[in-house]
Amino acid sequence: MSIAKATLDGGTARAVLLLACGLALAGCDTLSSINPFDKSETYKMEIVAEVPAEQLYNDGLARMQRGDTDGAAKKFGEVEKQHPYSEWSRRAMIMTAFAHYQGLRYEDSINASRRYLQLHPASTDAAYAQYLLAMSHFNQIPDVTRDQDRSEKALAALQELVDRYPKSEYVADARQRIQVARDQIAGKEMEVGRYYLQRRNYTGAINRFRDVVAKYQTTRHVEEALARLTEAYMAMGIAGEAQTAAAVLGHNFPDSPWYKDSYALLQTGGLSPREDQGSWISRAFRGLTGVRTAGG
Incomplete structure (x- = not known):
């Protein structure tokens, strides 16, 4: 028995109205007639029984099983409110994030996950909270025709999971999704680069393709870049x-149709693929696992 509520009758409403009058008009004399001890104003005490943390938590689980993710999140929230310093509260906090995630309320899940990580960064469920946060971003990744801010947030959150919790059971899945997010970002860079190229804005196009070659070499877009x-x-x-780009392409992807096109293009100018070891393209590929240059 811990929480008390007071129910006031119409007399108090009248007093509040008079108080408002006094604040608006300093000369209002009716304030002097208010008696805070007036027995005509009755207070009814309502005692709300405190529900055990375990019962609230189990109610939340039951709602999850019925597919009522919103109701479950509210029950878990009640655990935090009524039993804020208990172990049940910590469990309820991560379950709130999960309930929101299951209900596709990704922003709510992100906020709940962040809150959990701030309060319990070293707990056994911290890696899972980071995973929920990352997946909430990941599941909102748009197609390559749209802004890739969500892809970048997903990539950052997934990488943080791998870096901070390297032994977590979620790392293997995170690594796969990192590749998907990187591929998506590279795809957007390629789309913008092709747009510039078609409009003969060669400097703008090169800057985009350069980002793909320098940052996203392990994606499927690097050959075209x-x-x-x-x-x-x-x-x-x-x-x-131009010769260096074609040479690096040919050494790493000799059977690529993109290399055949590049080779043919060079020939139209009487040139052939030849790598300049001092080129940024050569340096970008040098030393990368699984990728070699003509001199490597």
């Missing part, structure tokens, strides 16, 4: 970089 660099540099008359 190197081919597009060959095309853009050729259009600008920068033969050395």
Whole structure:
């Protein structure tokens, strides 16, 4: 028995109205007639029984099983409110994040997960909270035609999971999803780069393709990025970089149709693939596991 509520009759409402009058008009004399001890104003005490934490928690689980994720989140929230310093409260906090996630209320899940991580960063469920946070971003990744801010947030949260909880059971799945997020971001860069290339904004196009080659070498877009660099540099008359892009493409993806196109394009200018070891393209690939340059 811990929480008391007071129910006031109409007399108190009248007093509040008079008080408002006094604040608005300093000369209002009716305030002097208010007696805080007036027995005509009756208070009815309502005692609300405290529900045991375990019962609230189990009620939340029962609602989850019935598919009532919103109701479950509210029950878990009650555990936190009524028993804030208990072990049940900590469990309820992570279950709140999970209930929101299951209900596709991703922003609520993100907020609940962050709160859990702030309060319990070293707990046994911290890795799971980070996973829920990352997946809530990941499940909102849009197609490549739209802004990829959500992809970048998902990538950052997934990478944090791998870095902070390397022995977690969620790491293997996180690594796979990191690749998906990276591929999505690279895809957006390629889309913008092609847009610039079609409009002969070669500098803008090169900057986009350069990001893919420098940052997202393990994605499926790197072959096209190197081919597009060959095309853009050729259009600008920068033969050395065009030859280097084609040479790196050929050494790493010799059977790629993009390499065949790049080779043919160089031939139209009387050139052939030739790597300049001092080029940023060569340096970007040098030392990367599974990727080699002509001199490597």
